Amino acid sequence: MTKVLIVGGGFAGINAAKVLGGMSGIEVTLIDKRNHHLFQPLLYQVATAGLSPAEIAAPIRSMLSRYANIRVVLGTVQGVDLARMVATTDIGELAFDYLILGCGATHSYFGHDQWEEDAPGLKTLEQATEIRRRVLTAFEDAERIGDPDEQQRLLTFAIVGGGPTGVELAGAIAEMSRFTLARDFRSINARLARVVLLEAGPRILPTFSEDQAARAVKDLETLGVEVRVRNAVTDIDRVGVQLGGERLRAGTVLWAAGVKASPLGAIPGVEVDPQGRVIVEPDLTVKGHPHVFVTGDQARFTHQTGKPLPGTAPVAMQAGRYAARTIVNDLRGRPRAPFHFVDKGQMATIGRSRAILEIGSLKLGGFLAWLLWLVIHIYYLTGSDKRLLVVTEWAWSYATFARGARLITGRDWHLTKSSRS
Amino acid sequence: MTKVLIVGGGFAGINAAKVLGGMSGIEVTLIDKRNHHLFQPLLYQVATAGLSPAEIAAPIRSMLSRYANIRVVLGTVQGVDLARMVATTDIGELAFDYLILGCGATHSYFGHDQWEEDAPGLKTLEQATEIRRRVLTAFEDAERIGDPDEQQRLLTFAIVGGGPTGVELAGAIAEMSRFTLARDFRSINARLARVVLLEAGPRILPTFSEDQAARAVKDLETLGVEVRVRNAVTDIDRVGVQLGGERLRAGTVLWAAGVKASPLGAIPGVEVDPQGRVIVEPDLTVKGHPHVFVTGDQARFTHQTGKPLPGTAPVAMQAGRYAARTIVNDLRGRPRAPFHFVDKGQMATIGRSRAILEIGSLKLGGFLAWLLWLVIHIYYLTGSDKRLLVVTEWAWSYATFARGARLITGRDWHLTKSSRS
Numbered sequence: 001m002t003k004v005l006i007v008g009g010g011f012a013g014i015n016a017a018k019v020l021g022g023m024s025g026i027e028v029t030l031i032d033k034r035n036h037h038l039f040q041p042l043l044y045q046v047a048t049a050g051l052s053p054a055e056i057a058a059p060i061r062s063m064l065s066r067y068a069n070i071r072v073v074l075g076t077v078q079g080v081d082l083a084r085m086v087a088t089t090d091i092g093e094l095a096f097d098y099l100i101l102g103c104g105a106t107h108s109y110f111g112h113d114q115w116e117e118d119a120p121g122l123k124t125l126e127q128a129t130e131i132r133r134r135v136l137t138a139f140e141d142a143e144r145i146g147d148p149d150e151q152q153r154l155l156t157f158a159i160v161g162g163g164p165t166g167v168e169l170a171g172a173i174a175e176m177s178r179f180t181l182a183r184d185f186r187s188i189n190a191r192l193a194r195v196v197l198l199e200a201g202p203r204i205l206p207t208f209s210e211d212q213a214a215r216a217v218k219d220l221e222t223l224g225v226e227v228r229v230r231n232a233v234t235d236i237d238r239v240g241v242q243l244g245g246e247r248l249r250a251g252t253v254l255w256a257a258g259v260k261a262s263p264l265g266a267i268p269g270v271e272v273d274p275q276g277r278v279i280v281e282p283d284l285t286v287k288g289h290p291h292v293f294v295t296g297d298q299a300r301f302t303h304q305t306g307k308p309l310p311g312t313a314p315v316a317m318q319a320g321r322y323a324a325r326t327i328v329n330d331l332r333g334r335p336r337a338p339f340h341f342v343d344k345g346q347m348a349t350i351g352r353s354r355a356i357l358e359i360g361s362l363k364l365g366g367f368l369a370w371l372l373w374l375v376i377h378i379y380y381l382t383g384s385d386k387r388l389l390v391v392t393e394w395a396w397s398y399a400t401f402a403r404g405a406r407l408i409t410g411r412d413w414h415l416t417k418s419s420r421s
Numbered sequence: 422m423t424k425v426l427i428v429g430g431g432f433a434g435i436n437a438a439k440v441l442g443g444m445s446g447i448e449v450t451l452i453d454k455r456n457h458h459l460f461q462p463l464l465y466q467v468a469t470a471g472l473s474p475a476e477i478a479a480p481i482r483s484m485l486s487r488y489a490n491i492r493v494v495l496g497t498v499q500g501v502d503l504a505r506m507v508a509t510t511d512i513g514e515l516a517f518d519y520l521i522l523g524c525g526a527t528h529s530y531f532g533h534d535q536w537e538e539d540a541p542g543l544k545t546l547e548q549a550t551e552i553r554r555r556v557l558t559a560f561e562d563a564e565r566i567g568d569p570d571e572q573q574r575l576l577t578f579a580i581v582g583g584g585p586t587g588v589e590l591a592g593a594i595a596e597m598s599r600f601t602l603a604r605d606f607r608s609i610n611a612r613l614a615r616v617v618l619l620e621a622g623p624r625i626l627p628t629f630s631e632d633q634a635a636r637a638v639k640d641l642e643t644l645g646v647e648v649r650v651r652n653a654v655t656d657i658d659r660v661g662v663q664l665g666g667e668r669l670r671a672g673t674v675l676w677a678a679g680v681k682a683s684p685l686g687a688i689p690g691v692e693v694d695p696q697g698r699v700i701v702e703p704d705l706t707v708k709g710h711p712h713v714f715v716t717g718d719q720a721r722f723t724h725q726t727g728k729p730l731p732g733t734a735p736v737a738m739q740a741g742r743y744a745a746r747t748i749v750n751d752l753r754g755r756p757r758a759p760f761h762f763v764d765k766g767q768m769a770t771i772g773r774s775r776a777i778l779e780i781g782s783l784k785l786g787g788f789l790a791w792l793l794w795l796v797i798h799i800y801y802l803t804g805s806d807k808r809l810l811v812v813t814e815w816a817w818s819y820a821t822f823a824r825g826a827r828l829i830t831g832r833d834w835h836l837t838k839s840s841r842s
Contacts, residue, residue, distance in 0.1 A: 035561060035829040052473040054826035061605040062827070071607050074561040091565045125830050140456060140495040144512045184482040186492050392813050405475035408456040409546050
């Protein structure tokens with residue numbers, strides 16, 4: 001029996017496991033510290049009350065339950081001993097013949113970890129519901145407060161980082177304030193909410209072509225978002241954001257700027273880049289360790305284009321499948337081929353009916369791009385029951401401008417008393 | 422302008438507000454410390470991963486946004502000054518001509534508040550997701566642990582209290598372990614999970630007739646629940662429950678026993694019963710204060726049958742509407758009629774296809790009762806978009822035995838790092 005250990009149930013790990021599921025002679029253990037696989041591309045919808053957490057997440061265990069040769073373990077990996085071929089975990093050592101690391105990434109505050117409390121990022125369901133809590137509470141607080149200056153501060157939302165996540169958050173918050181919330185408040189005019197998208201570089205969406213990025217800027221401005229490029233954030237605190245000499249007072253600051261790879265890449269003798277990503281060989285393995293694959297956001301793979309592949313779901317899915325197939329080929333005595341990423345394009349959505357899309361030389365924008373975005377995302381949503389639910393929820397939201405998940409829930413169950421006074 | 426202040430957006434408060442909405446000459450303020458109205462009868466479904474929080478909750482603000490004379494405030498009421506006719510809140514004083522209190526109830530641990538940490542109750546969404554986390558984590562921990570004694574302890578679920586909530590929790594957990602989870606685990610046999618329903622009194626469901634309660638016991642036993650009456654809990658700690666001289670080792674203990682009314686009833690000069698409920702006059706007002714109504718779980722109303730009305734949704738809804746109509750009658754110079762509760766029956770569901778139902782002398786059980794239970798609950802679910810979603814989710818769950826919301830999410834967003842290792 002060949003023992004394959006997969007660390008992480010994200011896009012890479014799940015896709016690797018599915019390739020290995022049912023293969024005779026292979027015994028798979030997938031370990032993750034969370035019980036669920038998360039469809040991260042729709043996480044911004046949870047943060048902006050469009051979808052519920054359970055609609056974009058599925059238990060890893062049930063996703064893989066049909067494969068008798070796969071064991072799913074809820075646990076934390078503390079380190080990997082490449083010489084002894086074991087991973088140390090909170091449930092003891094796990095030995096492996098092959099290791100596939102797909103531990104993902106977390107936020108990087110560029111050395112300012114103290115910013116996290118005032119500017120949460122968007123990588124987990126907990127962070128998404130926390131952002132939802134903050135955004136909705138800002139409107140509630142503004143409604144209660146008499147002071148117009150403080151009202152304006154509370155209704156200012158600063159989003160740091162002009163990549164797809166920042167663009168999607170800014171568009172969704174602007175739209176929510178203009179359409180969904182506008183009719184619900186008495187004292188404040190929710191339409192006056194100010195959404196500022198801050199990008200340190202010369203333009204937003206740097207991975208897209210210039211004309212598509214310009215189109216996104218126009219779409220964002222139509223929704224009322226202020227797009228500010230060449231605006232590097234120098235400090236963040238409770239009352240807002242410092243942009244060099246300028247002070248931007250904001251009630252809610254969200255972080256969509258830097259990421260860094262999971263610290264599990266820091267294995268003695270393994271080379272990582274400044275973002276903590278493991279520098280991998282053409283076959284996604286660690287140099288000198290052909291049985292150890294690193295996939296998804298945790299890997300730095302530059303062999304195809306000279307530039308590192310982006311930390312997106314398609315890259316992780318293909319890398320996971322490639323690693324698993326390579327193991328199968330090894331066992332069958334077939335030679336290894338290098339990893340080749342097939343780029344199927346990229347997209348970003350702006351509000352509820354616009355998107356930009358690039359597939360090779362094809363560039364689309366507006367409603368048609370948004371419809372394609374919708375179809376593709378629903379298609380890839382894991383589990384057909386989720387798909388049905390999400391389509392129902394979206395069809396309804398689209399028709400009514402409602403956002404069905406506008407819940408402010410507490411940070412700790414224990415502190416939230418049940419009676420209503 | 423007559424100022425009506427409603428404290429609490431539960432069944433009583435929302436129904437009172439809807440009666441007063443649009444009435445000329447009346448200005449309504451509804452204050453609640455939560456932004457959402459909660460459909461509490463389905464909370465056990467969230468706790469057992471059948472439904473998502475947003476499917477049984479709706480923002481109070483949008484439920485009432487069509488009424489221009491209603492202002493919704495997110496805030497906490499600290500006290501009421503009956504002489505000055507003002508409520509003190511965290512956003513200052515709110516004056517009123519009429520007051521409707523509908524602050525609900527919280528759990529009572531009969532003087533053992535230290536039990537709460539080890540035996541959470543089920544009144545809020547946060548508590549429901551915490552219970553869901555504990556139940557699902559118990560299976561995960563049992564899967565990882567080798568020791569069979571500890572495995573058996575982890576797979577033992579003790580539910581304290583044999584009322585409808587306890588019965589519904591016990592049935593849902595037993596069913597989930599036998600059908601949904603059974604196929605997902607490798608090391609443990611999820612079917613061996615032990616669910617024990619503990620009731621101090623001589624029988625469960627004391628508000629139902631004896632034969633209906635006996636039917637529920639049979640249905641619970643068919644699902645594998647051990648029903649133990651005359652078993653008073655004398656202590657609860659991290660490893661289980663003490664029943665007099667007997668020790669029941671249990672990984673998860675849930676509290677569905679006592680409730681007490683919101684402490685806001687403790688207004689100087691207002692008489693309360695031992696559960697903290699305000700003893701109200703035949704017109705639901707506080708003695709000597711005909712402008713102050715107390716409704717729902719917060720009131721003790723004995724004038725109709727000699728016994729207090731139960732703390733159920735129908736009682737709260739009717740009380741809220743009655744209080745609002747009485748205010749309207751006052752303003753029109755009409756005499757007050759006493760509150761009269763129209764009993765439309767009671768029901769409890771056991772697992773996914775059985776229920777018991779009592780409407781006057783009509784007594785139903787089994788699948789037909791469950792279907793009626795389903796129709797009634799979906800009908801009363803607030804907001805038609807929620808209804809559509811819940812029907813979709815239920816239809817799917819019913820056909821597949823899946824439980825779509827099997828998420829273990831963290832207790833604090835800040836402590837849950839995003840990377841998967």
